[in-house]
Amino acid sequence: MNPAPGGDEALAVAFAAHERWAFSEAYRQNASVLYSAAYNVLGNADDAKDCVAEAIARLWRAPRPYSPGRGSLRNFLIVCVRNEAISRRRHHARRTRMELRLAGMASAHEPFEPGDPIERDRVRSAMLALPPEQRTAIALAFYGGKTHSEISAELREPLGTIKSRIKLGLRKLAAALELPKTEEGAR
């Protein structure tokens, strides 16, 4: 192992250069937030562990997974793990739908297993402050793991309208949740 001499920035540069130690260290520094991101989408420990390990391995295999110009390595990793988790959940949902269909029990709505993050007070407050149509679109996107086309079909709204609602809703939500740097860094 070669710990980064210059902190986050050096770690990001080494990660971009495909240094093995940097991948390992990046995971170590963000282990809990990455595991939680996967768990909150997938809803169980085994799937979350598989998801995190595969997300990191996938980046390791990719020719150019990240560049420092892309922004914070931590944010990048969280998004990658979430995306891996969402893909797995969609795959699982497709399989479940097919099994239900085969059993003659097709359901229009998929169960949403993960713990509801809206329980968290600050997130709940921020979500409730959104206009209802943006709140619905964000909830389906962020917690439901649905594609924009699926949301558009489910809400019977044009794709462009859904995109706008998600874009505006996400910005407002992030702005409401923005933390002082010191507090964020302590997480």
Place this chain on the structure above:
Amino acid sequence: MTHEQIADIAELYALGMLDESERAAVDEHLLGCSTCAQRLAKAEGDVALIASMEPQRTAPRELQARVDRALQNRRQPWMPAMAIAAAVAIAFLPSLYLWSRTDALHRAMLAQTDAAQRLAGAPHRMARFRTMPGMPPAELAYAPDGSWYLVLVHDASKRLSVAWMHDGTKTMLGDVVPSGHLASLYLPKSHPMDRIALMDGDRIVAEVTLSWGKTSRDRQADRSA
């Protein structure tokens, strides 16, 4: 993908809402566009902030070992392959180009020499192609038994293909490439063919039909022998 399109879907990308092909298109664009990378970084920052405020759990200790194993097992296989390919390209391509040129010239010279010897020393027949208006005159020298052919085109200005027309189909035999006043294609190991055409792309521009019965000259040659 354009900058405007990326800006339009940056949040969807960060939220994992795009399908595989859309995501790949964005990734490809990001490789060469720092402006869009920054735009996306903002959206990813928003998503990461919300994700980090969800209920947090302590990662199982064994997960670190599992990640490290994955990093040991899967060293980027593309790196050596790409490096070797690049080195080969840089070091050998000029030589390869010259070698292929020289080899092609060498083979062409041998073929020309062989064809010239055939014309000078072996019995052969000559036939003239019927050509479309505006096409250069063309001739065919060929062995009486059809074992070799030499297509000759005078003052050819473009590459023409030679085709054997048979049974409603055509078999491409090679190209006559413009070279000086006389372009040629030598077909050294062949068989009797009734109809040979010159083609400009898909269009037949010249054609010759061959007869394989003995001519009076052949019969005279047989008697002399």
